Amino acid sequence: MILSGSVTMEQSGLLTQAVxxxxxxxxxxxxxxDFGPATGFVTLGGVQAETSSGSRQGPLIGLGMRVSLNHALQVTGEFLHHEAGPRDGSASPRGETLSVTAAFRF
Known part of the structure; x- marks a missing residue:
């Protein structure tokens, strides 16, 4: 079993553009x-989007998989669903992002 967390702030990433x-x-x-050479994980969290008209908050949920191709190379894929709607209940920018990353160990 694997448990972890992260806090991120970005100004020009995929999620910032998506919301x-x-x-x-x-x-x-x-x-x-952990399934040996692969690790499956679930992501739960929240996103706060800052715009010139104020801030919006919403949930962030997703699924991911990390696979070790050999002892030095890992590939991770993650699918996220995100919503960052205004507090007045009107339509919210929501959508999905798919990210694929590679990590090398030395």
Whole structure:
């Protein structure tokens, strides 16, 4: 069993562009299971989007998989669903992002 978390602030990333904001702050909690060379995980958290008209908050949920291709190379893919709607209940920018990253160990 794997448990982890992360806090991120970005001004020009995929999620910032997806929720139509100038800056986003994210809190992510990850829970997963190690299957040997692969690790599957679930992501739960929240996103706060800062725009010139104020801030919006919403949930962030996703699924991911990390695979070790050999002792030095790992590939991670994560699918996230995010919503960052205004407090008045009107339509919210929401959507999905898919990210694929590679990590090298030395």
């Amino acid at each position: 139509q904001a100038e800056e986003t702050r994210q809190l992510r909690l990850h829970a997963g299971y």
